[in-house]
Amino acid sequence: MTRLALPAFPLDNRRFVGLLFLAPALLYILLLVGFPFLLAIAFGFSDVTVGNTDLNFVGLQNYLAVWENDIFRQVFETTIRFTLISQIFILIFANILAIIFTQDFTGKWFARFIFILPWATPVSLAMIGWLWMLDTKYSPIDYLLLQTGFLGPNGILSNNRNLFWLATPDLSQISVIFVQVWRMTPLATVILMAGLSSIPTDILDQAEVDGSRFMRTLLQIKLPLILPIMVIALLFSMITMFGDMTVVYVLTRGGPVDYTRVLGLYSFQVGIEGGNLAQGAAISLFAFPLLLAMAIFMLRTASRAEVQ
Amino acid sequence: MALLAWILHNFWALLVILLLALVGLRIAWRFHKYGATRAELSYILRRSPFYLVVLTFCFFAAAPFLIMFMHTFKTDGDLYRRPQPFIFRQEPTIEHLDALFNNTAYLDFIRNSVVVGIAVVVITLALSLPAAYALARLTGPWGERAGMLMFLVYLVPPTLLFIPMFRIVVLLGLKDNPMALVVVYPSFTVPFSMWLLSGFFKAVPPELEEAALVDGYNRVEAFLRVVLPLSLPGIISTIVFTFTLTLHEFIYGLVFIADTSQRTLSVGVPTELILGDVYFWQPLLAAALIIAIPVGLAYNLFLDSLVQGFTMGAVKG
Numbered sequence: 001m002t003r004l005a006l007p008a009f010p011l012d013n014r015r016f017v018g019l020l021f022l023a024p025a026l027l028y029i030l031l032l033v034g035f036p037f038l039l040a041i042a043f044g045f046s047d048v049t050v051g052n053t054d055l056n057f058v059g060l061q062n063y064l065a066v067w068e069n070d071i072f073r074q075v076f077e078t079t080i081r082f083t084l085i086s087q088i089f090i091l092i093f094a095n096i097l098a099i100i101f102t103q104d105f106t107g108k109w110f111a112r113f114i115f116i117l118p119w120a121t122p123v124s125l126a127m128i129g130w131l132w133m134l135d136t137k138y139s140p141i142d143y144l145l146l147q148t149g150f151l152g153p154n155g156i157l158s159n160n161r162n163l164f165w166l167a168t169p170d171l172s173q174i175s176v177i178f179v180q181v182w183r184m185t186p187l188a189t190v191i192l193m194a195g196l197s198s199i200p201t202d203i204l205d206q207a208e209v210d211g212s213r214f215m216r217t218l219l220q221i222k223l224p225l226i227l228p229i230m231v232i233a234l235l236f237s238m239i240t241m242f243g244d245m246t247v248v249y250v251l252t253r254g255g256p257v258d259y260t261r262v263l264g265l266y267s268f269q270v271g272i273e274g275g276n277l278a279q280g281a282a283i284s285l286f287a288f289p290l291l292l293a294m295a296i297f298m299l300r301t302a303s304r305a306e307v308q
Numbered sequence: 309m310a311l312l313a314w315i316l317h318n319f320w321a322l323l324v325i326l327l328l329a330l331v332g333l334r335i336a337w338r339f340h341k342y343g344a345t346r347a348e349l350s351y352i353l354r355r356s357p358f359y360l361v362v363l364t365f366c367f368f369a370a371a372p373f374l375i376m377f378m379h380t381f382k383t384d385g386d387l388y389r390r391p392q393p394f395i396f397r398q399e400p401t402i403e404h405l406d407a408l409f410n411n412t413a414y415l416d417f418i419r420n421s422v423v424v425g426i427a428v429v430v431i432t433l434a435l436s437l438p439a440a441y442a443l444a445r446l447t448g449p450w451g452e453r454a455g456m457l458m459f460l461v462y463l464v465p466p467t468l469l470f471i472p473m474f475r476i477v478v479l480l481g482l483k484d485n486p487m488a489l490v491v492v493y494p495s496f497t498v499p500f501s502m503w504l505l506s507g508f509f510k511a512v513p514p515e516l517e518e519a520a521l522v523d524g525y526n527r528v529e530a531f532l533r534v535v536l537p538l539s540l541p542g543i544i545s546t547i548v549f550t551f552t553l554t555l556h557e558f559i560y561g562l563v564f565i566a567d568t569s570q571r572t573l574s575v576g577v578p579t580e581l582i583l584g585d586v587y588f589w590q591p592l593l594a595a596a597l598i599i600a601i602p603v604g605l606a607y608n609l610f611l612d613s614l615v616q617g618f619t620m621g622a623v624k625g
Binding site for chain 1 (some may be wrong): 370439467611615
């Protein structure tokens, strides 16, 4: 056998093979994520643009300019507000849905297919559907409200025939949050389902033997046990949302005025569309400490909860 | 075509009838099996709020897709003049589907997405299969640290990296070339699939590998001949989810590629089927729906497997 010809010994060594197996992936990731990340920081300290590629050191100028920019402050605030508000709804709905879909019921397969569609559809394509649903003139939602007397002359909500979902300050923010909740609830649900299905069945059997009813089992056994995984789900959907620009890019481009402009989109508009790479990099870097703190805090909470 | 027109004309009625018929059949079946007793009836009544909740959620999830389906077949006159989104006042037409496939770059987008997706899946598997196995079995505490690092890397959003990445792509001469995406996408697919795969590998009983080692295989052979075949279902679901991750990606695709015929689906459809203020609504909605349905089916098929990988990878990690 050829095996005898090879130096067989290193391939029997657990640590050597472990290193050999792990190294390519680690190197690729460090090169592909670590290097651009350092470059982003370097960009932030330079005056690089799309046209002028020289990296001249300009100190903290970009960061200061960004920090003193009123638009940036509003964008930062909007991003945090969107993220936090949507998480509340996502957690509520995801818990309900995870409990539903870890049970057996008729038509489960089809119901699951429907419920997973918002998450399975590529975000930008799903947003096309919502762009039409929330259209200023042709919105099907407005049509229903019009027919039921909520809109139109003497309407309860407005005398207009339309609500202008994406064109008024309040409604555009509500729309974006609603759509984010719509598309991210399935992800959180799937993570919670993993948590629920990992609860040892003997605990649940014992609870049933002891006469624990559905609600009591849920509140006193299941929810506390999946708390760590709930934190993971929260972490996933918070960070996805914080770094997302696709939804607002397709729906509003940040408008009306700046009401739905989020950090990722702003950095794209300044850095790529405006050609100011340095300032774009500085803008997106402001998100990093916040993301890191969020991740570390949540992972610690999760592991602490797991120990108990 | 006549059948399609008939379905579209009676869309909502058919939907309600179908739903009621299914509910009726189910109740009839239960009565047939357990007898039409009072206890059975009260059981059905007790269960019905549960189904109402499910139905409500399903309705919210499906609403845009139902609208997409109907609007694909609407004529311009029906769509814009005296809008009535829920019924057809003019005969349904498939001219917009025809236009989508023949007059737009939709097929190019599909081709680009598939090519990029397959290439990324190959690279991702080559890197993450051994790495995930190392995390699951071979490395001790420092392997766990490396795994944690990978998890944190997965959480770095593309909005943080797309500007320097753009610079690098331009320097490499890959701008407007889908190969740029093939190089960059593994930055998030590798951490994701490593995490998922290490969950599947942990589920393989270690005794089987030990038996292989005793039989004279070395570590690499034990991995290739024992662990890989046993984890095949997990690997297939990892392939599916890696592919769809590349299908979903928007920001890199938008920034790196400006040439229409080179764009991928998620970028091409919302940017190229909208010319300034002119939205080609029927082709747009059709383009979205045509992708949504197969991806949704794939997700549903492999969801149990994903949940299992999550459970082993995260919960018991």
